[in-house]
Amino acid sequence: MTIEKQLSGRTHEVEWSGIRIMFALADEIRDVVNLGIGQPDFDTPEFIRDAAKLALDEGYTRYPPAKGFVDLRQAIAAKLKRENNIIADPASDIYVAVGAMQVIFNTCLHLLNKGDEVIVVDPGYDYYSQIRLFGGVPVTVPAHESNRFKVDPADIEAAITNKTKMMIINTPSNPTGAIFGEEILREIARMALEHDLIVLSDEPYEHILFDGHRHISIGSFEGMAERTISAYTLSKSYAMTGWRVGYTVAPPEIVDEMEKLMEHMVSGVTAVAQRAALSAIEAPRDCVREMVATYDKRRRIVYEGLNAVDGIKCLKPESTFYAFPNIKSLGLSSWDLAKYLLKEHKVAVVPGSIFGKAGEGYVRLSFAASIEQLQEGIARIERGVKALKT
Known part of the structure; x- marks a missing residue:
């Protein structure tokens, strides 16, 4: 018996999350700065x-x-x-x-x-x-x-x-x-x-x-x-x-x-x-306000750092802990750029096309990471972009 033939057509046709695919690729590489994770880096209060x-x-x-x-x-x-x-x-x-x-x-x-x-x-x-x-x-x-x-x-x-x-x-x-x-x-x-x-x-x-x-x-x-x-x-x-x-x-x-x-x-x-x-x-939301204040500091680092990279443009996020920079001038699809940055420069971002056709030409970065990780991740992105142009 072939088990695959017995699987329900409903679930068998459900696609794996593109984010999980990127995480699986990142797990195979050592010393990756992961800016793709969509969860707080804080401990529960x-x-x-x-x-x-x-x-x-x-x-x-x-x-x-x-x-x-x-x-x-x-x-x-x-x-x-x-x-x-x-x-x-x-x-x-x-x-x-x-x-x-x-x-x-x-x-x-x-x-x-x-x-x-x-x-x-x-x-x-x-x-x-x-x-x-x-x-x-x-x-x-x-x-x-x-x-x-x-x-x-x-x-x-x-x-x-x-x-x-x-x-x-x-x-x-x-x-x-x-x-x-x-x-x-x-x-x-x-x-x-x-x-x-x-x-x-x-x-x-x-x-x-x-x-x-x-x-x-x-x-x-x-x-x-x-x-x-x-x-x-x-x-x-x-x-x-x-x-x-x-x-x-x-x-x-x-x-x-x-x-x-x-x-x-x-x-x-x-x-x-x-x-x-x-x-x-x-409880009062003091702990939430403290976390948001920290995200805000990180947001500014990411916003300024990405816009300093030649070929990348980024709006300042109004909310969440994500930035969604425009990478269209780099000449690669969002998937190709994400895989290139991961494999060649050990920084993980999420391809924008995962979020729909209109997301092509963008990548998602999470600033739910330490300031040191963000600075290092942006430095690796900058080196990667410069290498593309040489």
Whole structure:
């Protein structure tokens, strides 16, 4: 028997993440400066770790409620009201998930039928595999560097057809660091209401903002609560990527479906992780502000360093911990440049084409790394670019 022939066509056709492919290549090379990693380099704050230790001592080692502990959902509801201007019933509108990624996956599973179209911004986070896995059709709308990678609502409206079911927006944006302001979001909300569309709002970087920018949740607008699924995570704000805990606020009918599926899949988010999440959400955000201040210093180093390299242009990111420099004048595709820098100069970046066709001609760098690593990485990039021109 050939096992490959027995594999489900659904999962067999799902592509490996391009980011993971780059990481696999980097793992084969010694002394690489890795500027491709999309996670904080900080340890989880001590008070959160202490809450997890206390939870173990208090016996939180059994199956948790599939929807999440009641007190955690209540704390999430208070946070949503306080920070996102969203009013949510913790009993019916909130669901604790294995990170925001599970919210995205479950949303596609619960909503998409074969042929349903889903509008996504390009360049943007790779939602394509989840959409296609459940029979959906990704429809890309470009976000241009000339507009600081902010999507033009007119382009979204032009992409809407009678097959469109959902729009996915990610602000603050991975990989570009762009923020969609209130005017853009209100136009997207108008289209959702006029065309009876669902909006999946992916908001993992809601707290990592610079230069006075503010985050707005589209689910807070009038009429949007009943058609918005908002995905949040503690991974980025609190340096908790390994804890795998996030949450969603969504219409009760969708939350019910997600809870039912959770029972069948993993029986709930790890109890200890939920208790740690509760301590994070209820505490003042001093630790988050400290991390963001450090990211801001690093952002300036990356922005100035990249723009000093002949042949590279880079906008200053408004948010996240990513820079998305333009490398078009170097004459290589983003994949070829990334592989060249990795193999010849031992610095890892992520090809922009991973984030969509409009990402070609760019690479993504993470400044979730020490200042020393960033300076060394940019120095290696500069040497690599100079070598290309000789």
